[in-house]
Amino acid sequence: MAAPRPPPARLSGVMVPAPIQDLEALRALTALFKEQRNRETAPRTIFQRVLDILKKSSHAVELACRDPSQVEHLASSLQLITECFRCLRNACIECSVNQNSIRNLDTIGVAVDLILLFRELRVEQEALLTAFRCGLQFVGNIASRNEDSQSIVWVHAFPELFLSCLNHPDKKIVAYSSMILFTSLNSERMKELEENLNIAINVIEAHQKQPESEWPVTLLDLIIAKIVGDEPLTKDDIPVFLSHAELIASTFVDQCKIVLKLTSEQHADDEEALATIRLLDVLCEMTANTDLLSYLQVFPGLLERVIDLLRLIHVAGNDTTNVFSTCGCIKGEGHVSNMAEGFKSHLIRLIGNLCYKNKDNQDKVNELDGIPLILDSCSIDDSNPFLTQWAVYAIRNLTEDNSQNQDLIAEMEEQGLADASLLKKMGFEVEKRGDKLILKPTEDTPQL
Known part of the structure; x- marks a missing residue:
């Protein structure tokens, strides 16, 4: 039996305070760097001094990770680390000169390594969280609008920092790490991200906890890109995607009614609803893959929830004029009038996929009065391209050998x-x- 872990050390006023001279100097710099003119005239030697303090304080964290008895001596080091990060964070605000100077000192690598160490510490929550959050803010600020910094951040942070931080229980840490991820992405790095979809799943899991956040949508798009890409899923991909399918289906079942918020004009651009729409898109593509289809065909509550949601948006679109109402006008090519465009088509497509050569699901749709609903949903609707074609597909699958x-x-x-x-x-x-x-x-x- 493993020895019990020591309780978190308390970091209170009884501990030895941080070296007064360094701490007061850092706080003064942090305050000065709130003003643009002071940021623009800062000498590079200041950032070397801040880095030296950060490195020295980092050694205390490394020691505490190796030897839990040293945790009780971390109070002063965490104070200094927090203020170093605040100082550097402020220095980088809209100042590419400072971003470049700080980056060229290899401060990014030191910061990322330290942030990763924070996950191993057992100290009083608030003291650690403050240092953790400030460190991520600094990394985000040095990468903001600076491609060279973004490149270095990506080298040091991908994938360990994102895998470590995107599932953190603290909402601010999740938000700051996601900010760093999206700040650093470009087309080349998107390809790397496609190869590490566990990060995408961490984002979706975070979305379950923080559904108001806007950043899951891009990573859901990455999953779609992977599934529909030119290269078929390999045998190694399938088990990973099966676990992804479970998470995505359960999230959709739990949250899909959120899209009804779009019937109100004040929620016309709701990011939470957009993420749910993209979940449906992912499920459509997953059920088009035979290896994933059989799993999703028996997923508890999925078919029932899709039929229920189709009925709700069909009624909502008929009762009042909103994004789910039938649009008979022909729009210009490539024009998208609202974020719910194609949503009804995709619901019917998913019903058709789930009923493909599956007698139980065919009968279930009948029991839930889904067949009249599908037929009644097939008006000419320019907001739902290929609506009739997907209804054709669904009816064929519903009637085959039934x-x-x-x-x-x-x-x-x-x-x-x-x-x-x-x-x-x-x-x-x-x-x-x-x-x-x-x-x-x-x-x-x-x-x-």
Whole structure:
């Protein structure tokens, strides 16, 4: 049995204070660097001095990580580290000269190494969190609008810092580390990020805890890019994506009704809703992969929630004029009128995917009155490109080797509840044989 870990050391006024001279000098510099004119005239030697203090204080942290008994002596070091980071953070604000000077001293590498050590310390929470947050703010500021700094930050921080910080329990640490990630991204680094999708999953997990944050959307796009890319998923990719599929499906099931906020104009650009829309896009692409489809077809509550959401946005779009209302006008090519564009189409696409050669799901859609809902959703709608084509696909998958669903649609057509011309577009027609109605495919199969 492992020995019990020592309790966190208390860092209070009973500890020896930080060296007064260094601490007071740093605080004075921090205050001075709040003004642009002082930042622009700062000599490089100042930053060397700050780095020297930071390095010396870092040695105390390294020692405490190796020897827990040394934690009780960290109070003064954490004070100095925090003030060093504040000073450097302020010096970098809208000042590329200082960014370059500080970067060229290799301060970024020292800062990142120290931030990674913070995760190993067991000290009083607030003292450590303050140093941790200031360190991330400094890294974010030195990378802001400075490609050379961004490159160095990426070299030192990817992927360890992001993997370590994006799942941190402190919201500010998650927010600051995500800021660094997106500040540093370019097309070349996006490719590296695609190869390390665990970071994307950390972002999605963080989104579950902080759904108001805007930054999960880009990483969800990366997952889509990976799935639909020219290179098929390898055998090694599949287990990873299965774990991703579980997280994404559960997040969608829990949060998908958030998109209804978009019916209000004041929430027309809601980032939380946008992230949920991208979750649906990811699920559509995942269920287009046969290796992932079978897992998602039996995911608890997913099909039911998709049908429920389709019904809710269909009703909302009919009741009042909003982003889910049918738009019969033809927009210019490439024009996107709102962030919910294509959402109804993708819901129907996902229903079709989940019912592909799956009798249980076909029957479940019938039980939930999903078939009339799909047929009723197929008006001409320029806000939902390919809506009819995805409805065709869904109805085919719902009726394949399923006589009960075929009979239901045939009866709907007979009673005037299903548009015969729409069924013909879908490649079906209803034929009466004696007292029985038969839904059969037409000779001309529509193109998807």
